[in-house]
Amino acid sequence: MYKLNFKTDGALIPAIVQDHKTGEVLMLAYMNQEAWEATVTTGNATYFSRSRQKLWVKGETSGHLQRVKEIRIDCDDDTVLLKIEQIGDAACHTGHRSCFHKKLENGSITIVGKPVFDPEEVYKT
């Protein structure tokens, strides 16, 4: 297993998630060693959820898995770039394709694009 530079025990490494075809940046999440190993071995993007403090297979609730097509690592081994296929088309829990749907212009936010799915339908509570 390729060794990332986690720097300290328990440190997390950011993973940038990009659509493997369009290059659109979909989200950013964090990995611990376990998440990194799971991502590489299963081919399903797996993160460490900071809010829930546990391993998080992206799409485990919604079914919207991220299939890893290519893995890039940065010059100093402390950031990962995943090029993925997003099952279900949307990476954001809001239903938008990308988490980066807020565009800042002249101090104001414009929402780019419309939700692909209704979060209340997908995350039935």
Place this chain on the structure above:
Amino acid sequence: MYKLNFKTDGALIPAIVQDHKTGEVLMLAYMNQEAWEATVTTGNATYFSRSRQKLWVKGETSGHLQRVKEIRIDCDDDTVLLKIEQIGDAACHTGHRSCFHKKLENGSITIVGKPVFDPEEVYKT
């Protein structure tokens, strides 16, 4: 100034840096409040250097500034995506266009692309 969610005093927010034309992800850096304000007001990507623990105008040494073309913010305001024009063509201190020039395949790294510049020439020490 649009308020990012820094969560705690002194916390840093990751900024993903993407070529505004090609969509190539070039690097990831971190911002504190001062770096965020400088980026928005000057239009030159400005970060907080974790190794040097100070404000870092990208390109201040090499002349390879990053001109900000578009700013995106993620759903929960704790990550920034900058779409930029990279002056001098390379964002990485190694001379590569992207810091993400290490491709992981079957456990091994392949270097993608060749350096655009010679770091020893650009960062004269």
